Amino acid sequence: MLKRLTAVACAALALGAAGAAKADISGAGATFPAPVYAKWAETYKAQTHSQLNYQAIGSGGGIKQIEAKTVDFGASDKPLKPDVLAANGLMQFPTVVGGVVPIMNLPGIKPGQIHMTGAVLGSIYLGEIKKWNDPQIAALNRGVPLPNLPITVVHRSDGSGTSFLFTTYLSMKNPTWSSKVGGNDSVQWPTGLGGKGNDGVAAFVKQTLGSIGYVEYAYAKQNHMTYALMQNKQGAFVSPDANNFAAAAGHGDWSKAPGFYLLLLDQPGAASWPITGATFILMHTQQANADTGASVLKFFDWAYKNGDAAAASLDYVTLPAPVKAMVRKAWVAQVKGPNGQPVYVSH
């Protein structure tokens, strides 16, 4: 009996060793890009037999995990500032782009019928504008039958990259918001109630007449929520869709963004959706194991080349080709193995 157990244990150990040798890579972080990373990983595994384990634990968790070196890469919806990157020996690069969409529940109002500006949205979230027929909203929506309903503000209760983009955008557009609340992945909300996750916010908005909330684009689209048109930097009112996120991403000047620290909020361009943001991967610049670092970069290199269709099918916007080229250059320049040589070899 004991012999048999030992044999089984040995077999298990051997299996484990074999598994480890096959270059498994592990990552953790943002929930927003988790579906596309999972899809990429699935296809990648089928083609190369390399396994990617990604834990969607949230952006903050991803940053903590990569700083603690428990994973090969971290993922965050919130880019780290260049000085923070340098202090932690990290580099970051964008993978996909998404948008945050204001959604509402108003009787008799169709999707896209309400026009909104960042400043007014800020006043609503500050609790300064309390009714839907407020003159400030009416001025943007002439001819729209705005009901005399109190506005119920819905926000995320958990810290999230979605909230980071949304509150940072409000800070840019509304000075009172900027001084009183600020932009962060969780803030002290002046008013309203918090739903857990995108689905929590969507549920509260669906259930509350006169409510307004914000969710990631995929949620707004899949749940057929009533969304608002937002005014962008050029003064045009644009609808939240993939083309307009791509427009914003295309106007982002990554070449002037050290460490790829770039928020795609309020970008110029007639079609740019104003609340757009990229999601990022974090890696150590000094890779203790060159093979692991190379495997991670190989995966994302593969995803840049072959993953666009999969990303688009999941309502993500992919990066323009010049940006991908810039990222590849950064890999060569920044991610080094123990011998000081770049771990990434372009194919």
Add this chain to the structure above:
Amino acid sequence: MSVTDLAITDRPRPKGAAFDPVFKWVCAAAATTLLAALTGIVVLLAIGGWPALSKFGLSFFTSTDWNPVTDVFGGEGPIVGTLVTSFMALLFSLPIAFGVAVFLVEFCPRILRRPIGVAVELLAGVPSIVYGMWGLFVFAPFFATYVEVPAMSAAQPGSLLEMLTQGVPNGANILTASIVLAIMILPYMAAVLRELFLTVPVQLRESGYGMGSTTLEVVTSITLPYVRRSAVGAVMLGLGRALGETMAVTFIIGNSHTLPKSFFDSGSTIASTIANEFNEATTPMYTSALIALGFVLFLISFVVLAIARALLGSEKAV
């Protein structure tokens, strides 16, 4: 040396006797591990929460200013929210739990006893996230339409009712959270109360009936006085569970850090705040404030359970 001593030492020791001390130590180790883990948790919570507790001092308990941007944290909202929802849940579930227990012990036909008992146990086995989903998607809309809207429309301007019912009629408030909590702690309390009622000696109850008492009289003047202390303990156990309940509350309490101003206002609890924010707490002070909240929750639960233990224990001593 006497004959009997010789007989004992000469007898061969049973085969397994050598293992007995080992067994004893293994058991002792298991018990001390538990104790050590508990102590470790308390110590770690205290250490982790210390930066926040020392920086904000008393204002951590008296301020509702919870601002992750400026790194200023006051936990009054979640702390009060925890106490209010838990006690309200207790208030709702106690009469029902009592009714279930009395029915099962005094009135229930034998054939129904098992089905009802099983139903109560099943209710206890439902994972709390399921209660949360049910609360958010089923109960909250129902409550909003059939309770909140009528109550708010019936309230006269300036009346007490208006004050108590102000808020947003969407079912995400401290009252619905308390009701869902009440449903969750109900099976525990019903089960413990039933066990307690069964400890009342049959002779006592039978003599009550023999003297011509009604069931109500037997329950109020024999059963209840007999189990009085332990019953308080049972209630406290239910309270302990309500205090720490996380996911179900997170879904339907509305998650705002202010003090709830009415029954239909949203609030937060310590457990829901930690569940919501711990993942994304990026600054050390933020993490520390959440751990400090955890420490406070631990203290509250500890006090509640200590009172429960004391009351349950004193019953046995009598």
